[in-house]
Amino acid sequence: MDARGALTVANLGVLDYDAALAMQSEMLAARIDGRVGDTMLMMEHPHVFTLGRGADEGFIVSNTKTVPVRRVSRGGQVTYHGPGQLIGYPILKLEGRDRDVTKYLRCLETAMIDALAKFGIDAGRREKMTGVWVGGRKIASIGIGIRRWTTWHGFALNVSTDLSYFDSIVPCGIEGCRMTSVCEITNRAVSVREFAETMRESFARVFNYDEIILAGASTPELMASDG
Template structure:
């Protein structure tokens, strides 16, 4: 496959979910308009449950902590985001042979599987179940949106997540689904930032980018200014 050139990666730190949606929407518009190149936004969210376009609210089975609930324009059922979870939102233009939604989903899985291997975790896919698994436990979820063959939304991988929050939902609508995390599996302290540094390189290799350009972290939860240059 031909290389894709440079991938810009921006680690935005902890970003409120609604603010992250606004950042994604602005960057999606910029990518559609050709004023930015392919970009991977990495971040962490405060507690939130999200429902995909056609998700069934009955899969939220309890909410004792009054976690906010948002319905959004991604695919998939209900999932949980919160502290200790590595979130990736790729804003990519799919071209040529890459204009294949199934291929895009499998590539996202492959990138996470590759990154987890660097932590000694043997992760895998499961037939007909989008996401990444370690044995019978799910460690990462995927829910994407694609507009005019440009991607948004993305993936969430449990690094040091408090897994008890998944008890309030039926994760991804899969009855009996149990979740796990890097820290639970390795019994080591691993930070979201440590995982993100490994993940961006795995993403680069799987998606065939020549190089990574780091945009730098933002303390305000806003996209770095130069990413949005020319977006008006």
């Protein structure tokens, strides 16, 4: 990625999916209009299944736990979000040579791979697939949206996630896909907040930001932090 200025990062704790989507929409419009700079929203969600644009509802094979379902304007198939999972929604303006969707996806993967390495996890990619894998299991999923070359939606990385919820779906529409988590691999307690601190540093390094600004957990505070 070309050199960039400051990245504002807000750790929002546990936030309802619908509220997070509304915040994303507001921040996306503000970034497109130039009222804010590049921003990363980091959080956890209560239990929810999300379907991307054109995703097949048949990939929700059962829903005995009555998890809410949302269809949204990201790419990709079905995924699960829930407690113990780090969600990252980068709202970035892609400019110049960085107006390349594939390059953006690969950079997201690299940032997660680098963060996982800090916890002793040897993660990588799988050919012709998006996301991050550890051996034969998937640890992180990506589903993005881009409007006027400004990104939204993002990634979900399993830290201490209850993986049994993935049994109700075909994750990312990949038959036979099995999920894993940081805690399952390392066999130790790792909090989402702890991992988020490492993730924001890896993200800033891969995306070539020269400064991280930590913002408050509300839209007005985020707006103020960028100008």
